[in-house]
Amino acid sequence: MMQVIIRQIWIAAILVLGQSVFMQQSAFAQEWPTRSVRMILTGPPGGGPDRVTRWVADSLSKMWGQAVVIENKPGASTRIGAEAVAVAKPDGYTLLSTSSTHTLVKSLFPDTKFDPLTSFSPITPFVRTDVVYIVNADSPYKTLKELIDAHKKSGRPIEYGTFGLGSAFHIFGLLIGQHASVAVLPVPYKGEALSLNDLLGKQIESSFNSVSTALPQIRAGKVRALAVVAPKRSSILPDVPTFAELGYDGLDSGGWFGLFAPAGTPPAIVNKISVDVGKILARPELAQILRAQGLEPIPSTPDAFRRQIAAEVPRWERFIREFHITPN
8 A cells, every 4th residue: 555655656746847847848948049049051151041041040030039140051961060050059049950961961971970860859841942953054955855865975974063962962863864874973062052153154064953042043044944853843933844744753852941959959949949930931921932932831840840851861861872872
């Protein structure tokens, strides 16, 4: 009888302690933030991730009454910025804004100092982004078939810009080479804005870019879109076929930009940030701006975002293994 009483007392004590911790975290989250928040971005200034991150950060600054400061840390297939956040104090004052490349870095670089899932607390994705394959407007190739046929005939590899070694853009080009039986030559950059600049300067022949980054140059007539990596045609590039339409498997899913905190960040803070970002992305005026640039707002809960990442990691791992992609 005494053992039963003692056990009930322990259970009651644990429940009271758990409720106390929850209430403390909730109170902490209500007061947070009390100072500026640093948001580390894994891409350079000027690209789609940079613009989306700054829109969200500006809105959060006004909502919270505290500055949200963007710090660009591009390079190493998003690892430089991610490593800085992985070791940051998990108090919500250092956040990571990155792309879907985040889900493949551990498979590509086994010595990576962080795990894309366990080293972070996923907060929410910002947007889904379709990816477009482009050439300079002065290129003689009007279609993907013309480009591939010409390179098959010449034996010269198709040169294309990518968002870093082993990135999704890198893999997309390898899939083209595999399906079309044509040689390809990926040219890695620290960010997609940089590859676009070199395409405009004719230093490279073609490039994969998010629609949001390439769209101004497409509309200006400076680059030509040959195909999009998307499940269906882009509403803002309706005349550009999808790779799936052209018979290419595995090129039907673009990417995303999203937000993370260091692992161990109090769940109440993570949930607060997720809810607040969701409110921002739901604003009709911002959603309209994003969709006009090929970006679909897709905010979700931390748990849903974690499940999404967990599903993507093995997919990219398979491609990296299949194509024998290794760091130089």
